[in-house]
């Protein structure tokens with residue numbers, strides 16, 4: 001994918017503040033600190049278009065980006081962020097669930113897991129929703145540079161066991177080396193129908 005333009009459209013917390021449903025859309029979801037902003041910035045070739053978790057304000061909303069004036073990428077709020085007040089945390093479920101249920105242009109969700117963490121209840125809840133709502137899902141394991149190549153199979157076993165997904169369902173990605181970037185783009189293009 002050649003990214004000619006990438007612009008922030010708007011933040012939203014409910015359907016009446018989403019941008020118009022004019023472009024096919026891919027959303028990104030995962031626990032806070034999983035490397036979601038780093039993945040999106042790497043895909044777009046922009047270092048700081050998407051803010052990282054150190055600026056939690058905007059990360060508690062859905063953030064819409066228009067790419068090549070052709071499709072949208074949506075950064076969904078990360079879950080499990082310890083410094084976010086309980087009241088804000090409680091809004092996460094409905095905010096994301098309503099988006100997944102109602103967005104007519106949604107073509108797929110990139111679902112991120114950290115290679116060093118066993119998926120927890122919140123991760124698996126999201127996977128359940130994606131399966132229930134039949135949203136095409138692109139599972140990506142992040143920060144793969146943190147694991148030696150010889151240790152990968154062993155490291156990923158608990159993730160496969162917890163999710164029940166086969167190894168080939170996952171792409172692995174490193175924002176440091178760029179490994180997996182091309183593969184993730186290919187899967188996104190396929191989901192977008194490009």
Ligand code: GDP
Pocket residue numbers: 030031032033034035036037038039051052053054078142143144145146173174175176
């Ligand atoms: P977000 O909260 O999911 O948006 O996560 P960020 O993209 O802000 O990343 C959280 C932390 O993990 C930051 O300190 C990043 O530098 C680091 N990080 C993100 N991706 C990678 C990666 O692929 N490899 C390594 N080693 N660190 C990463």
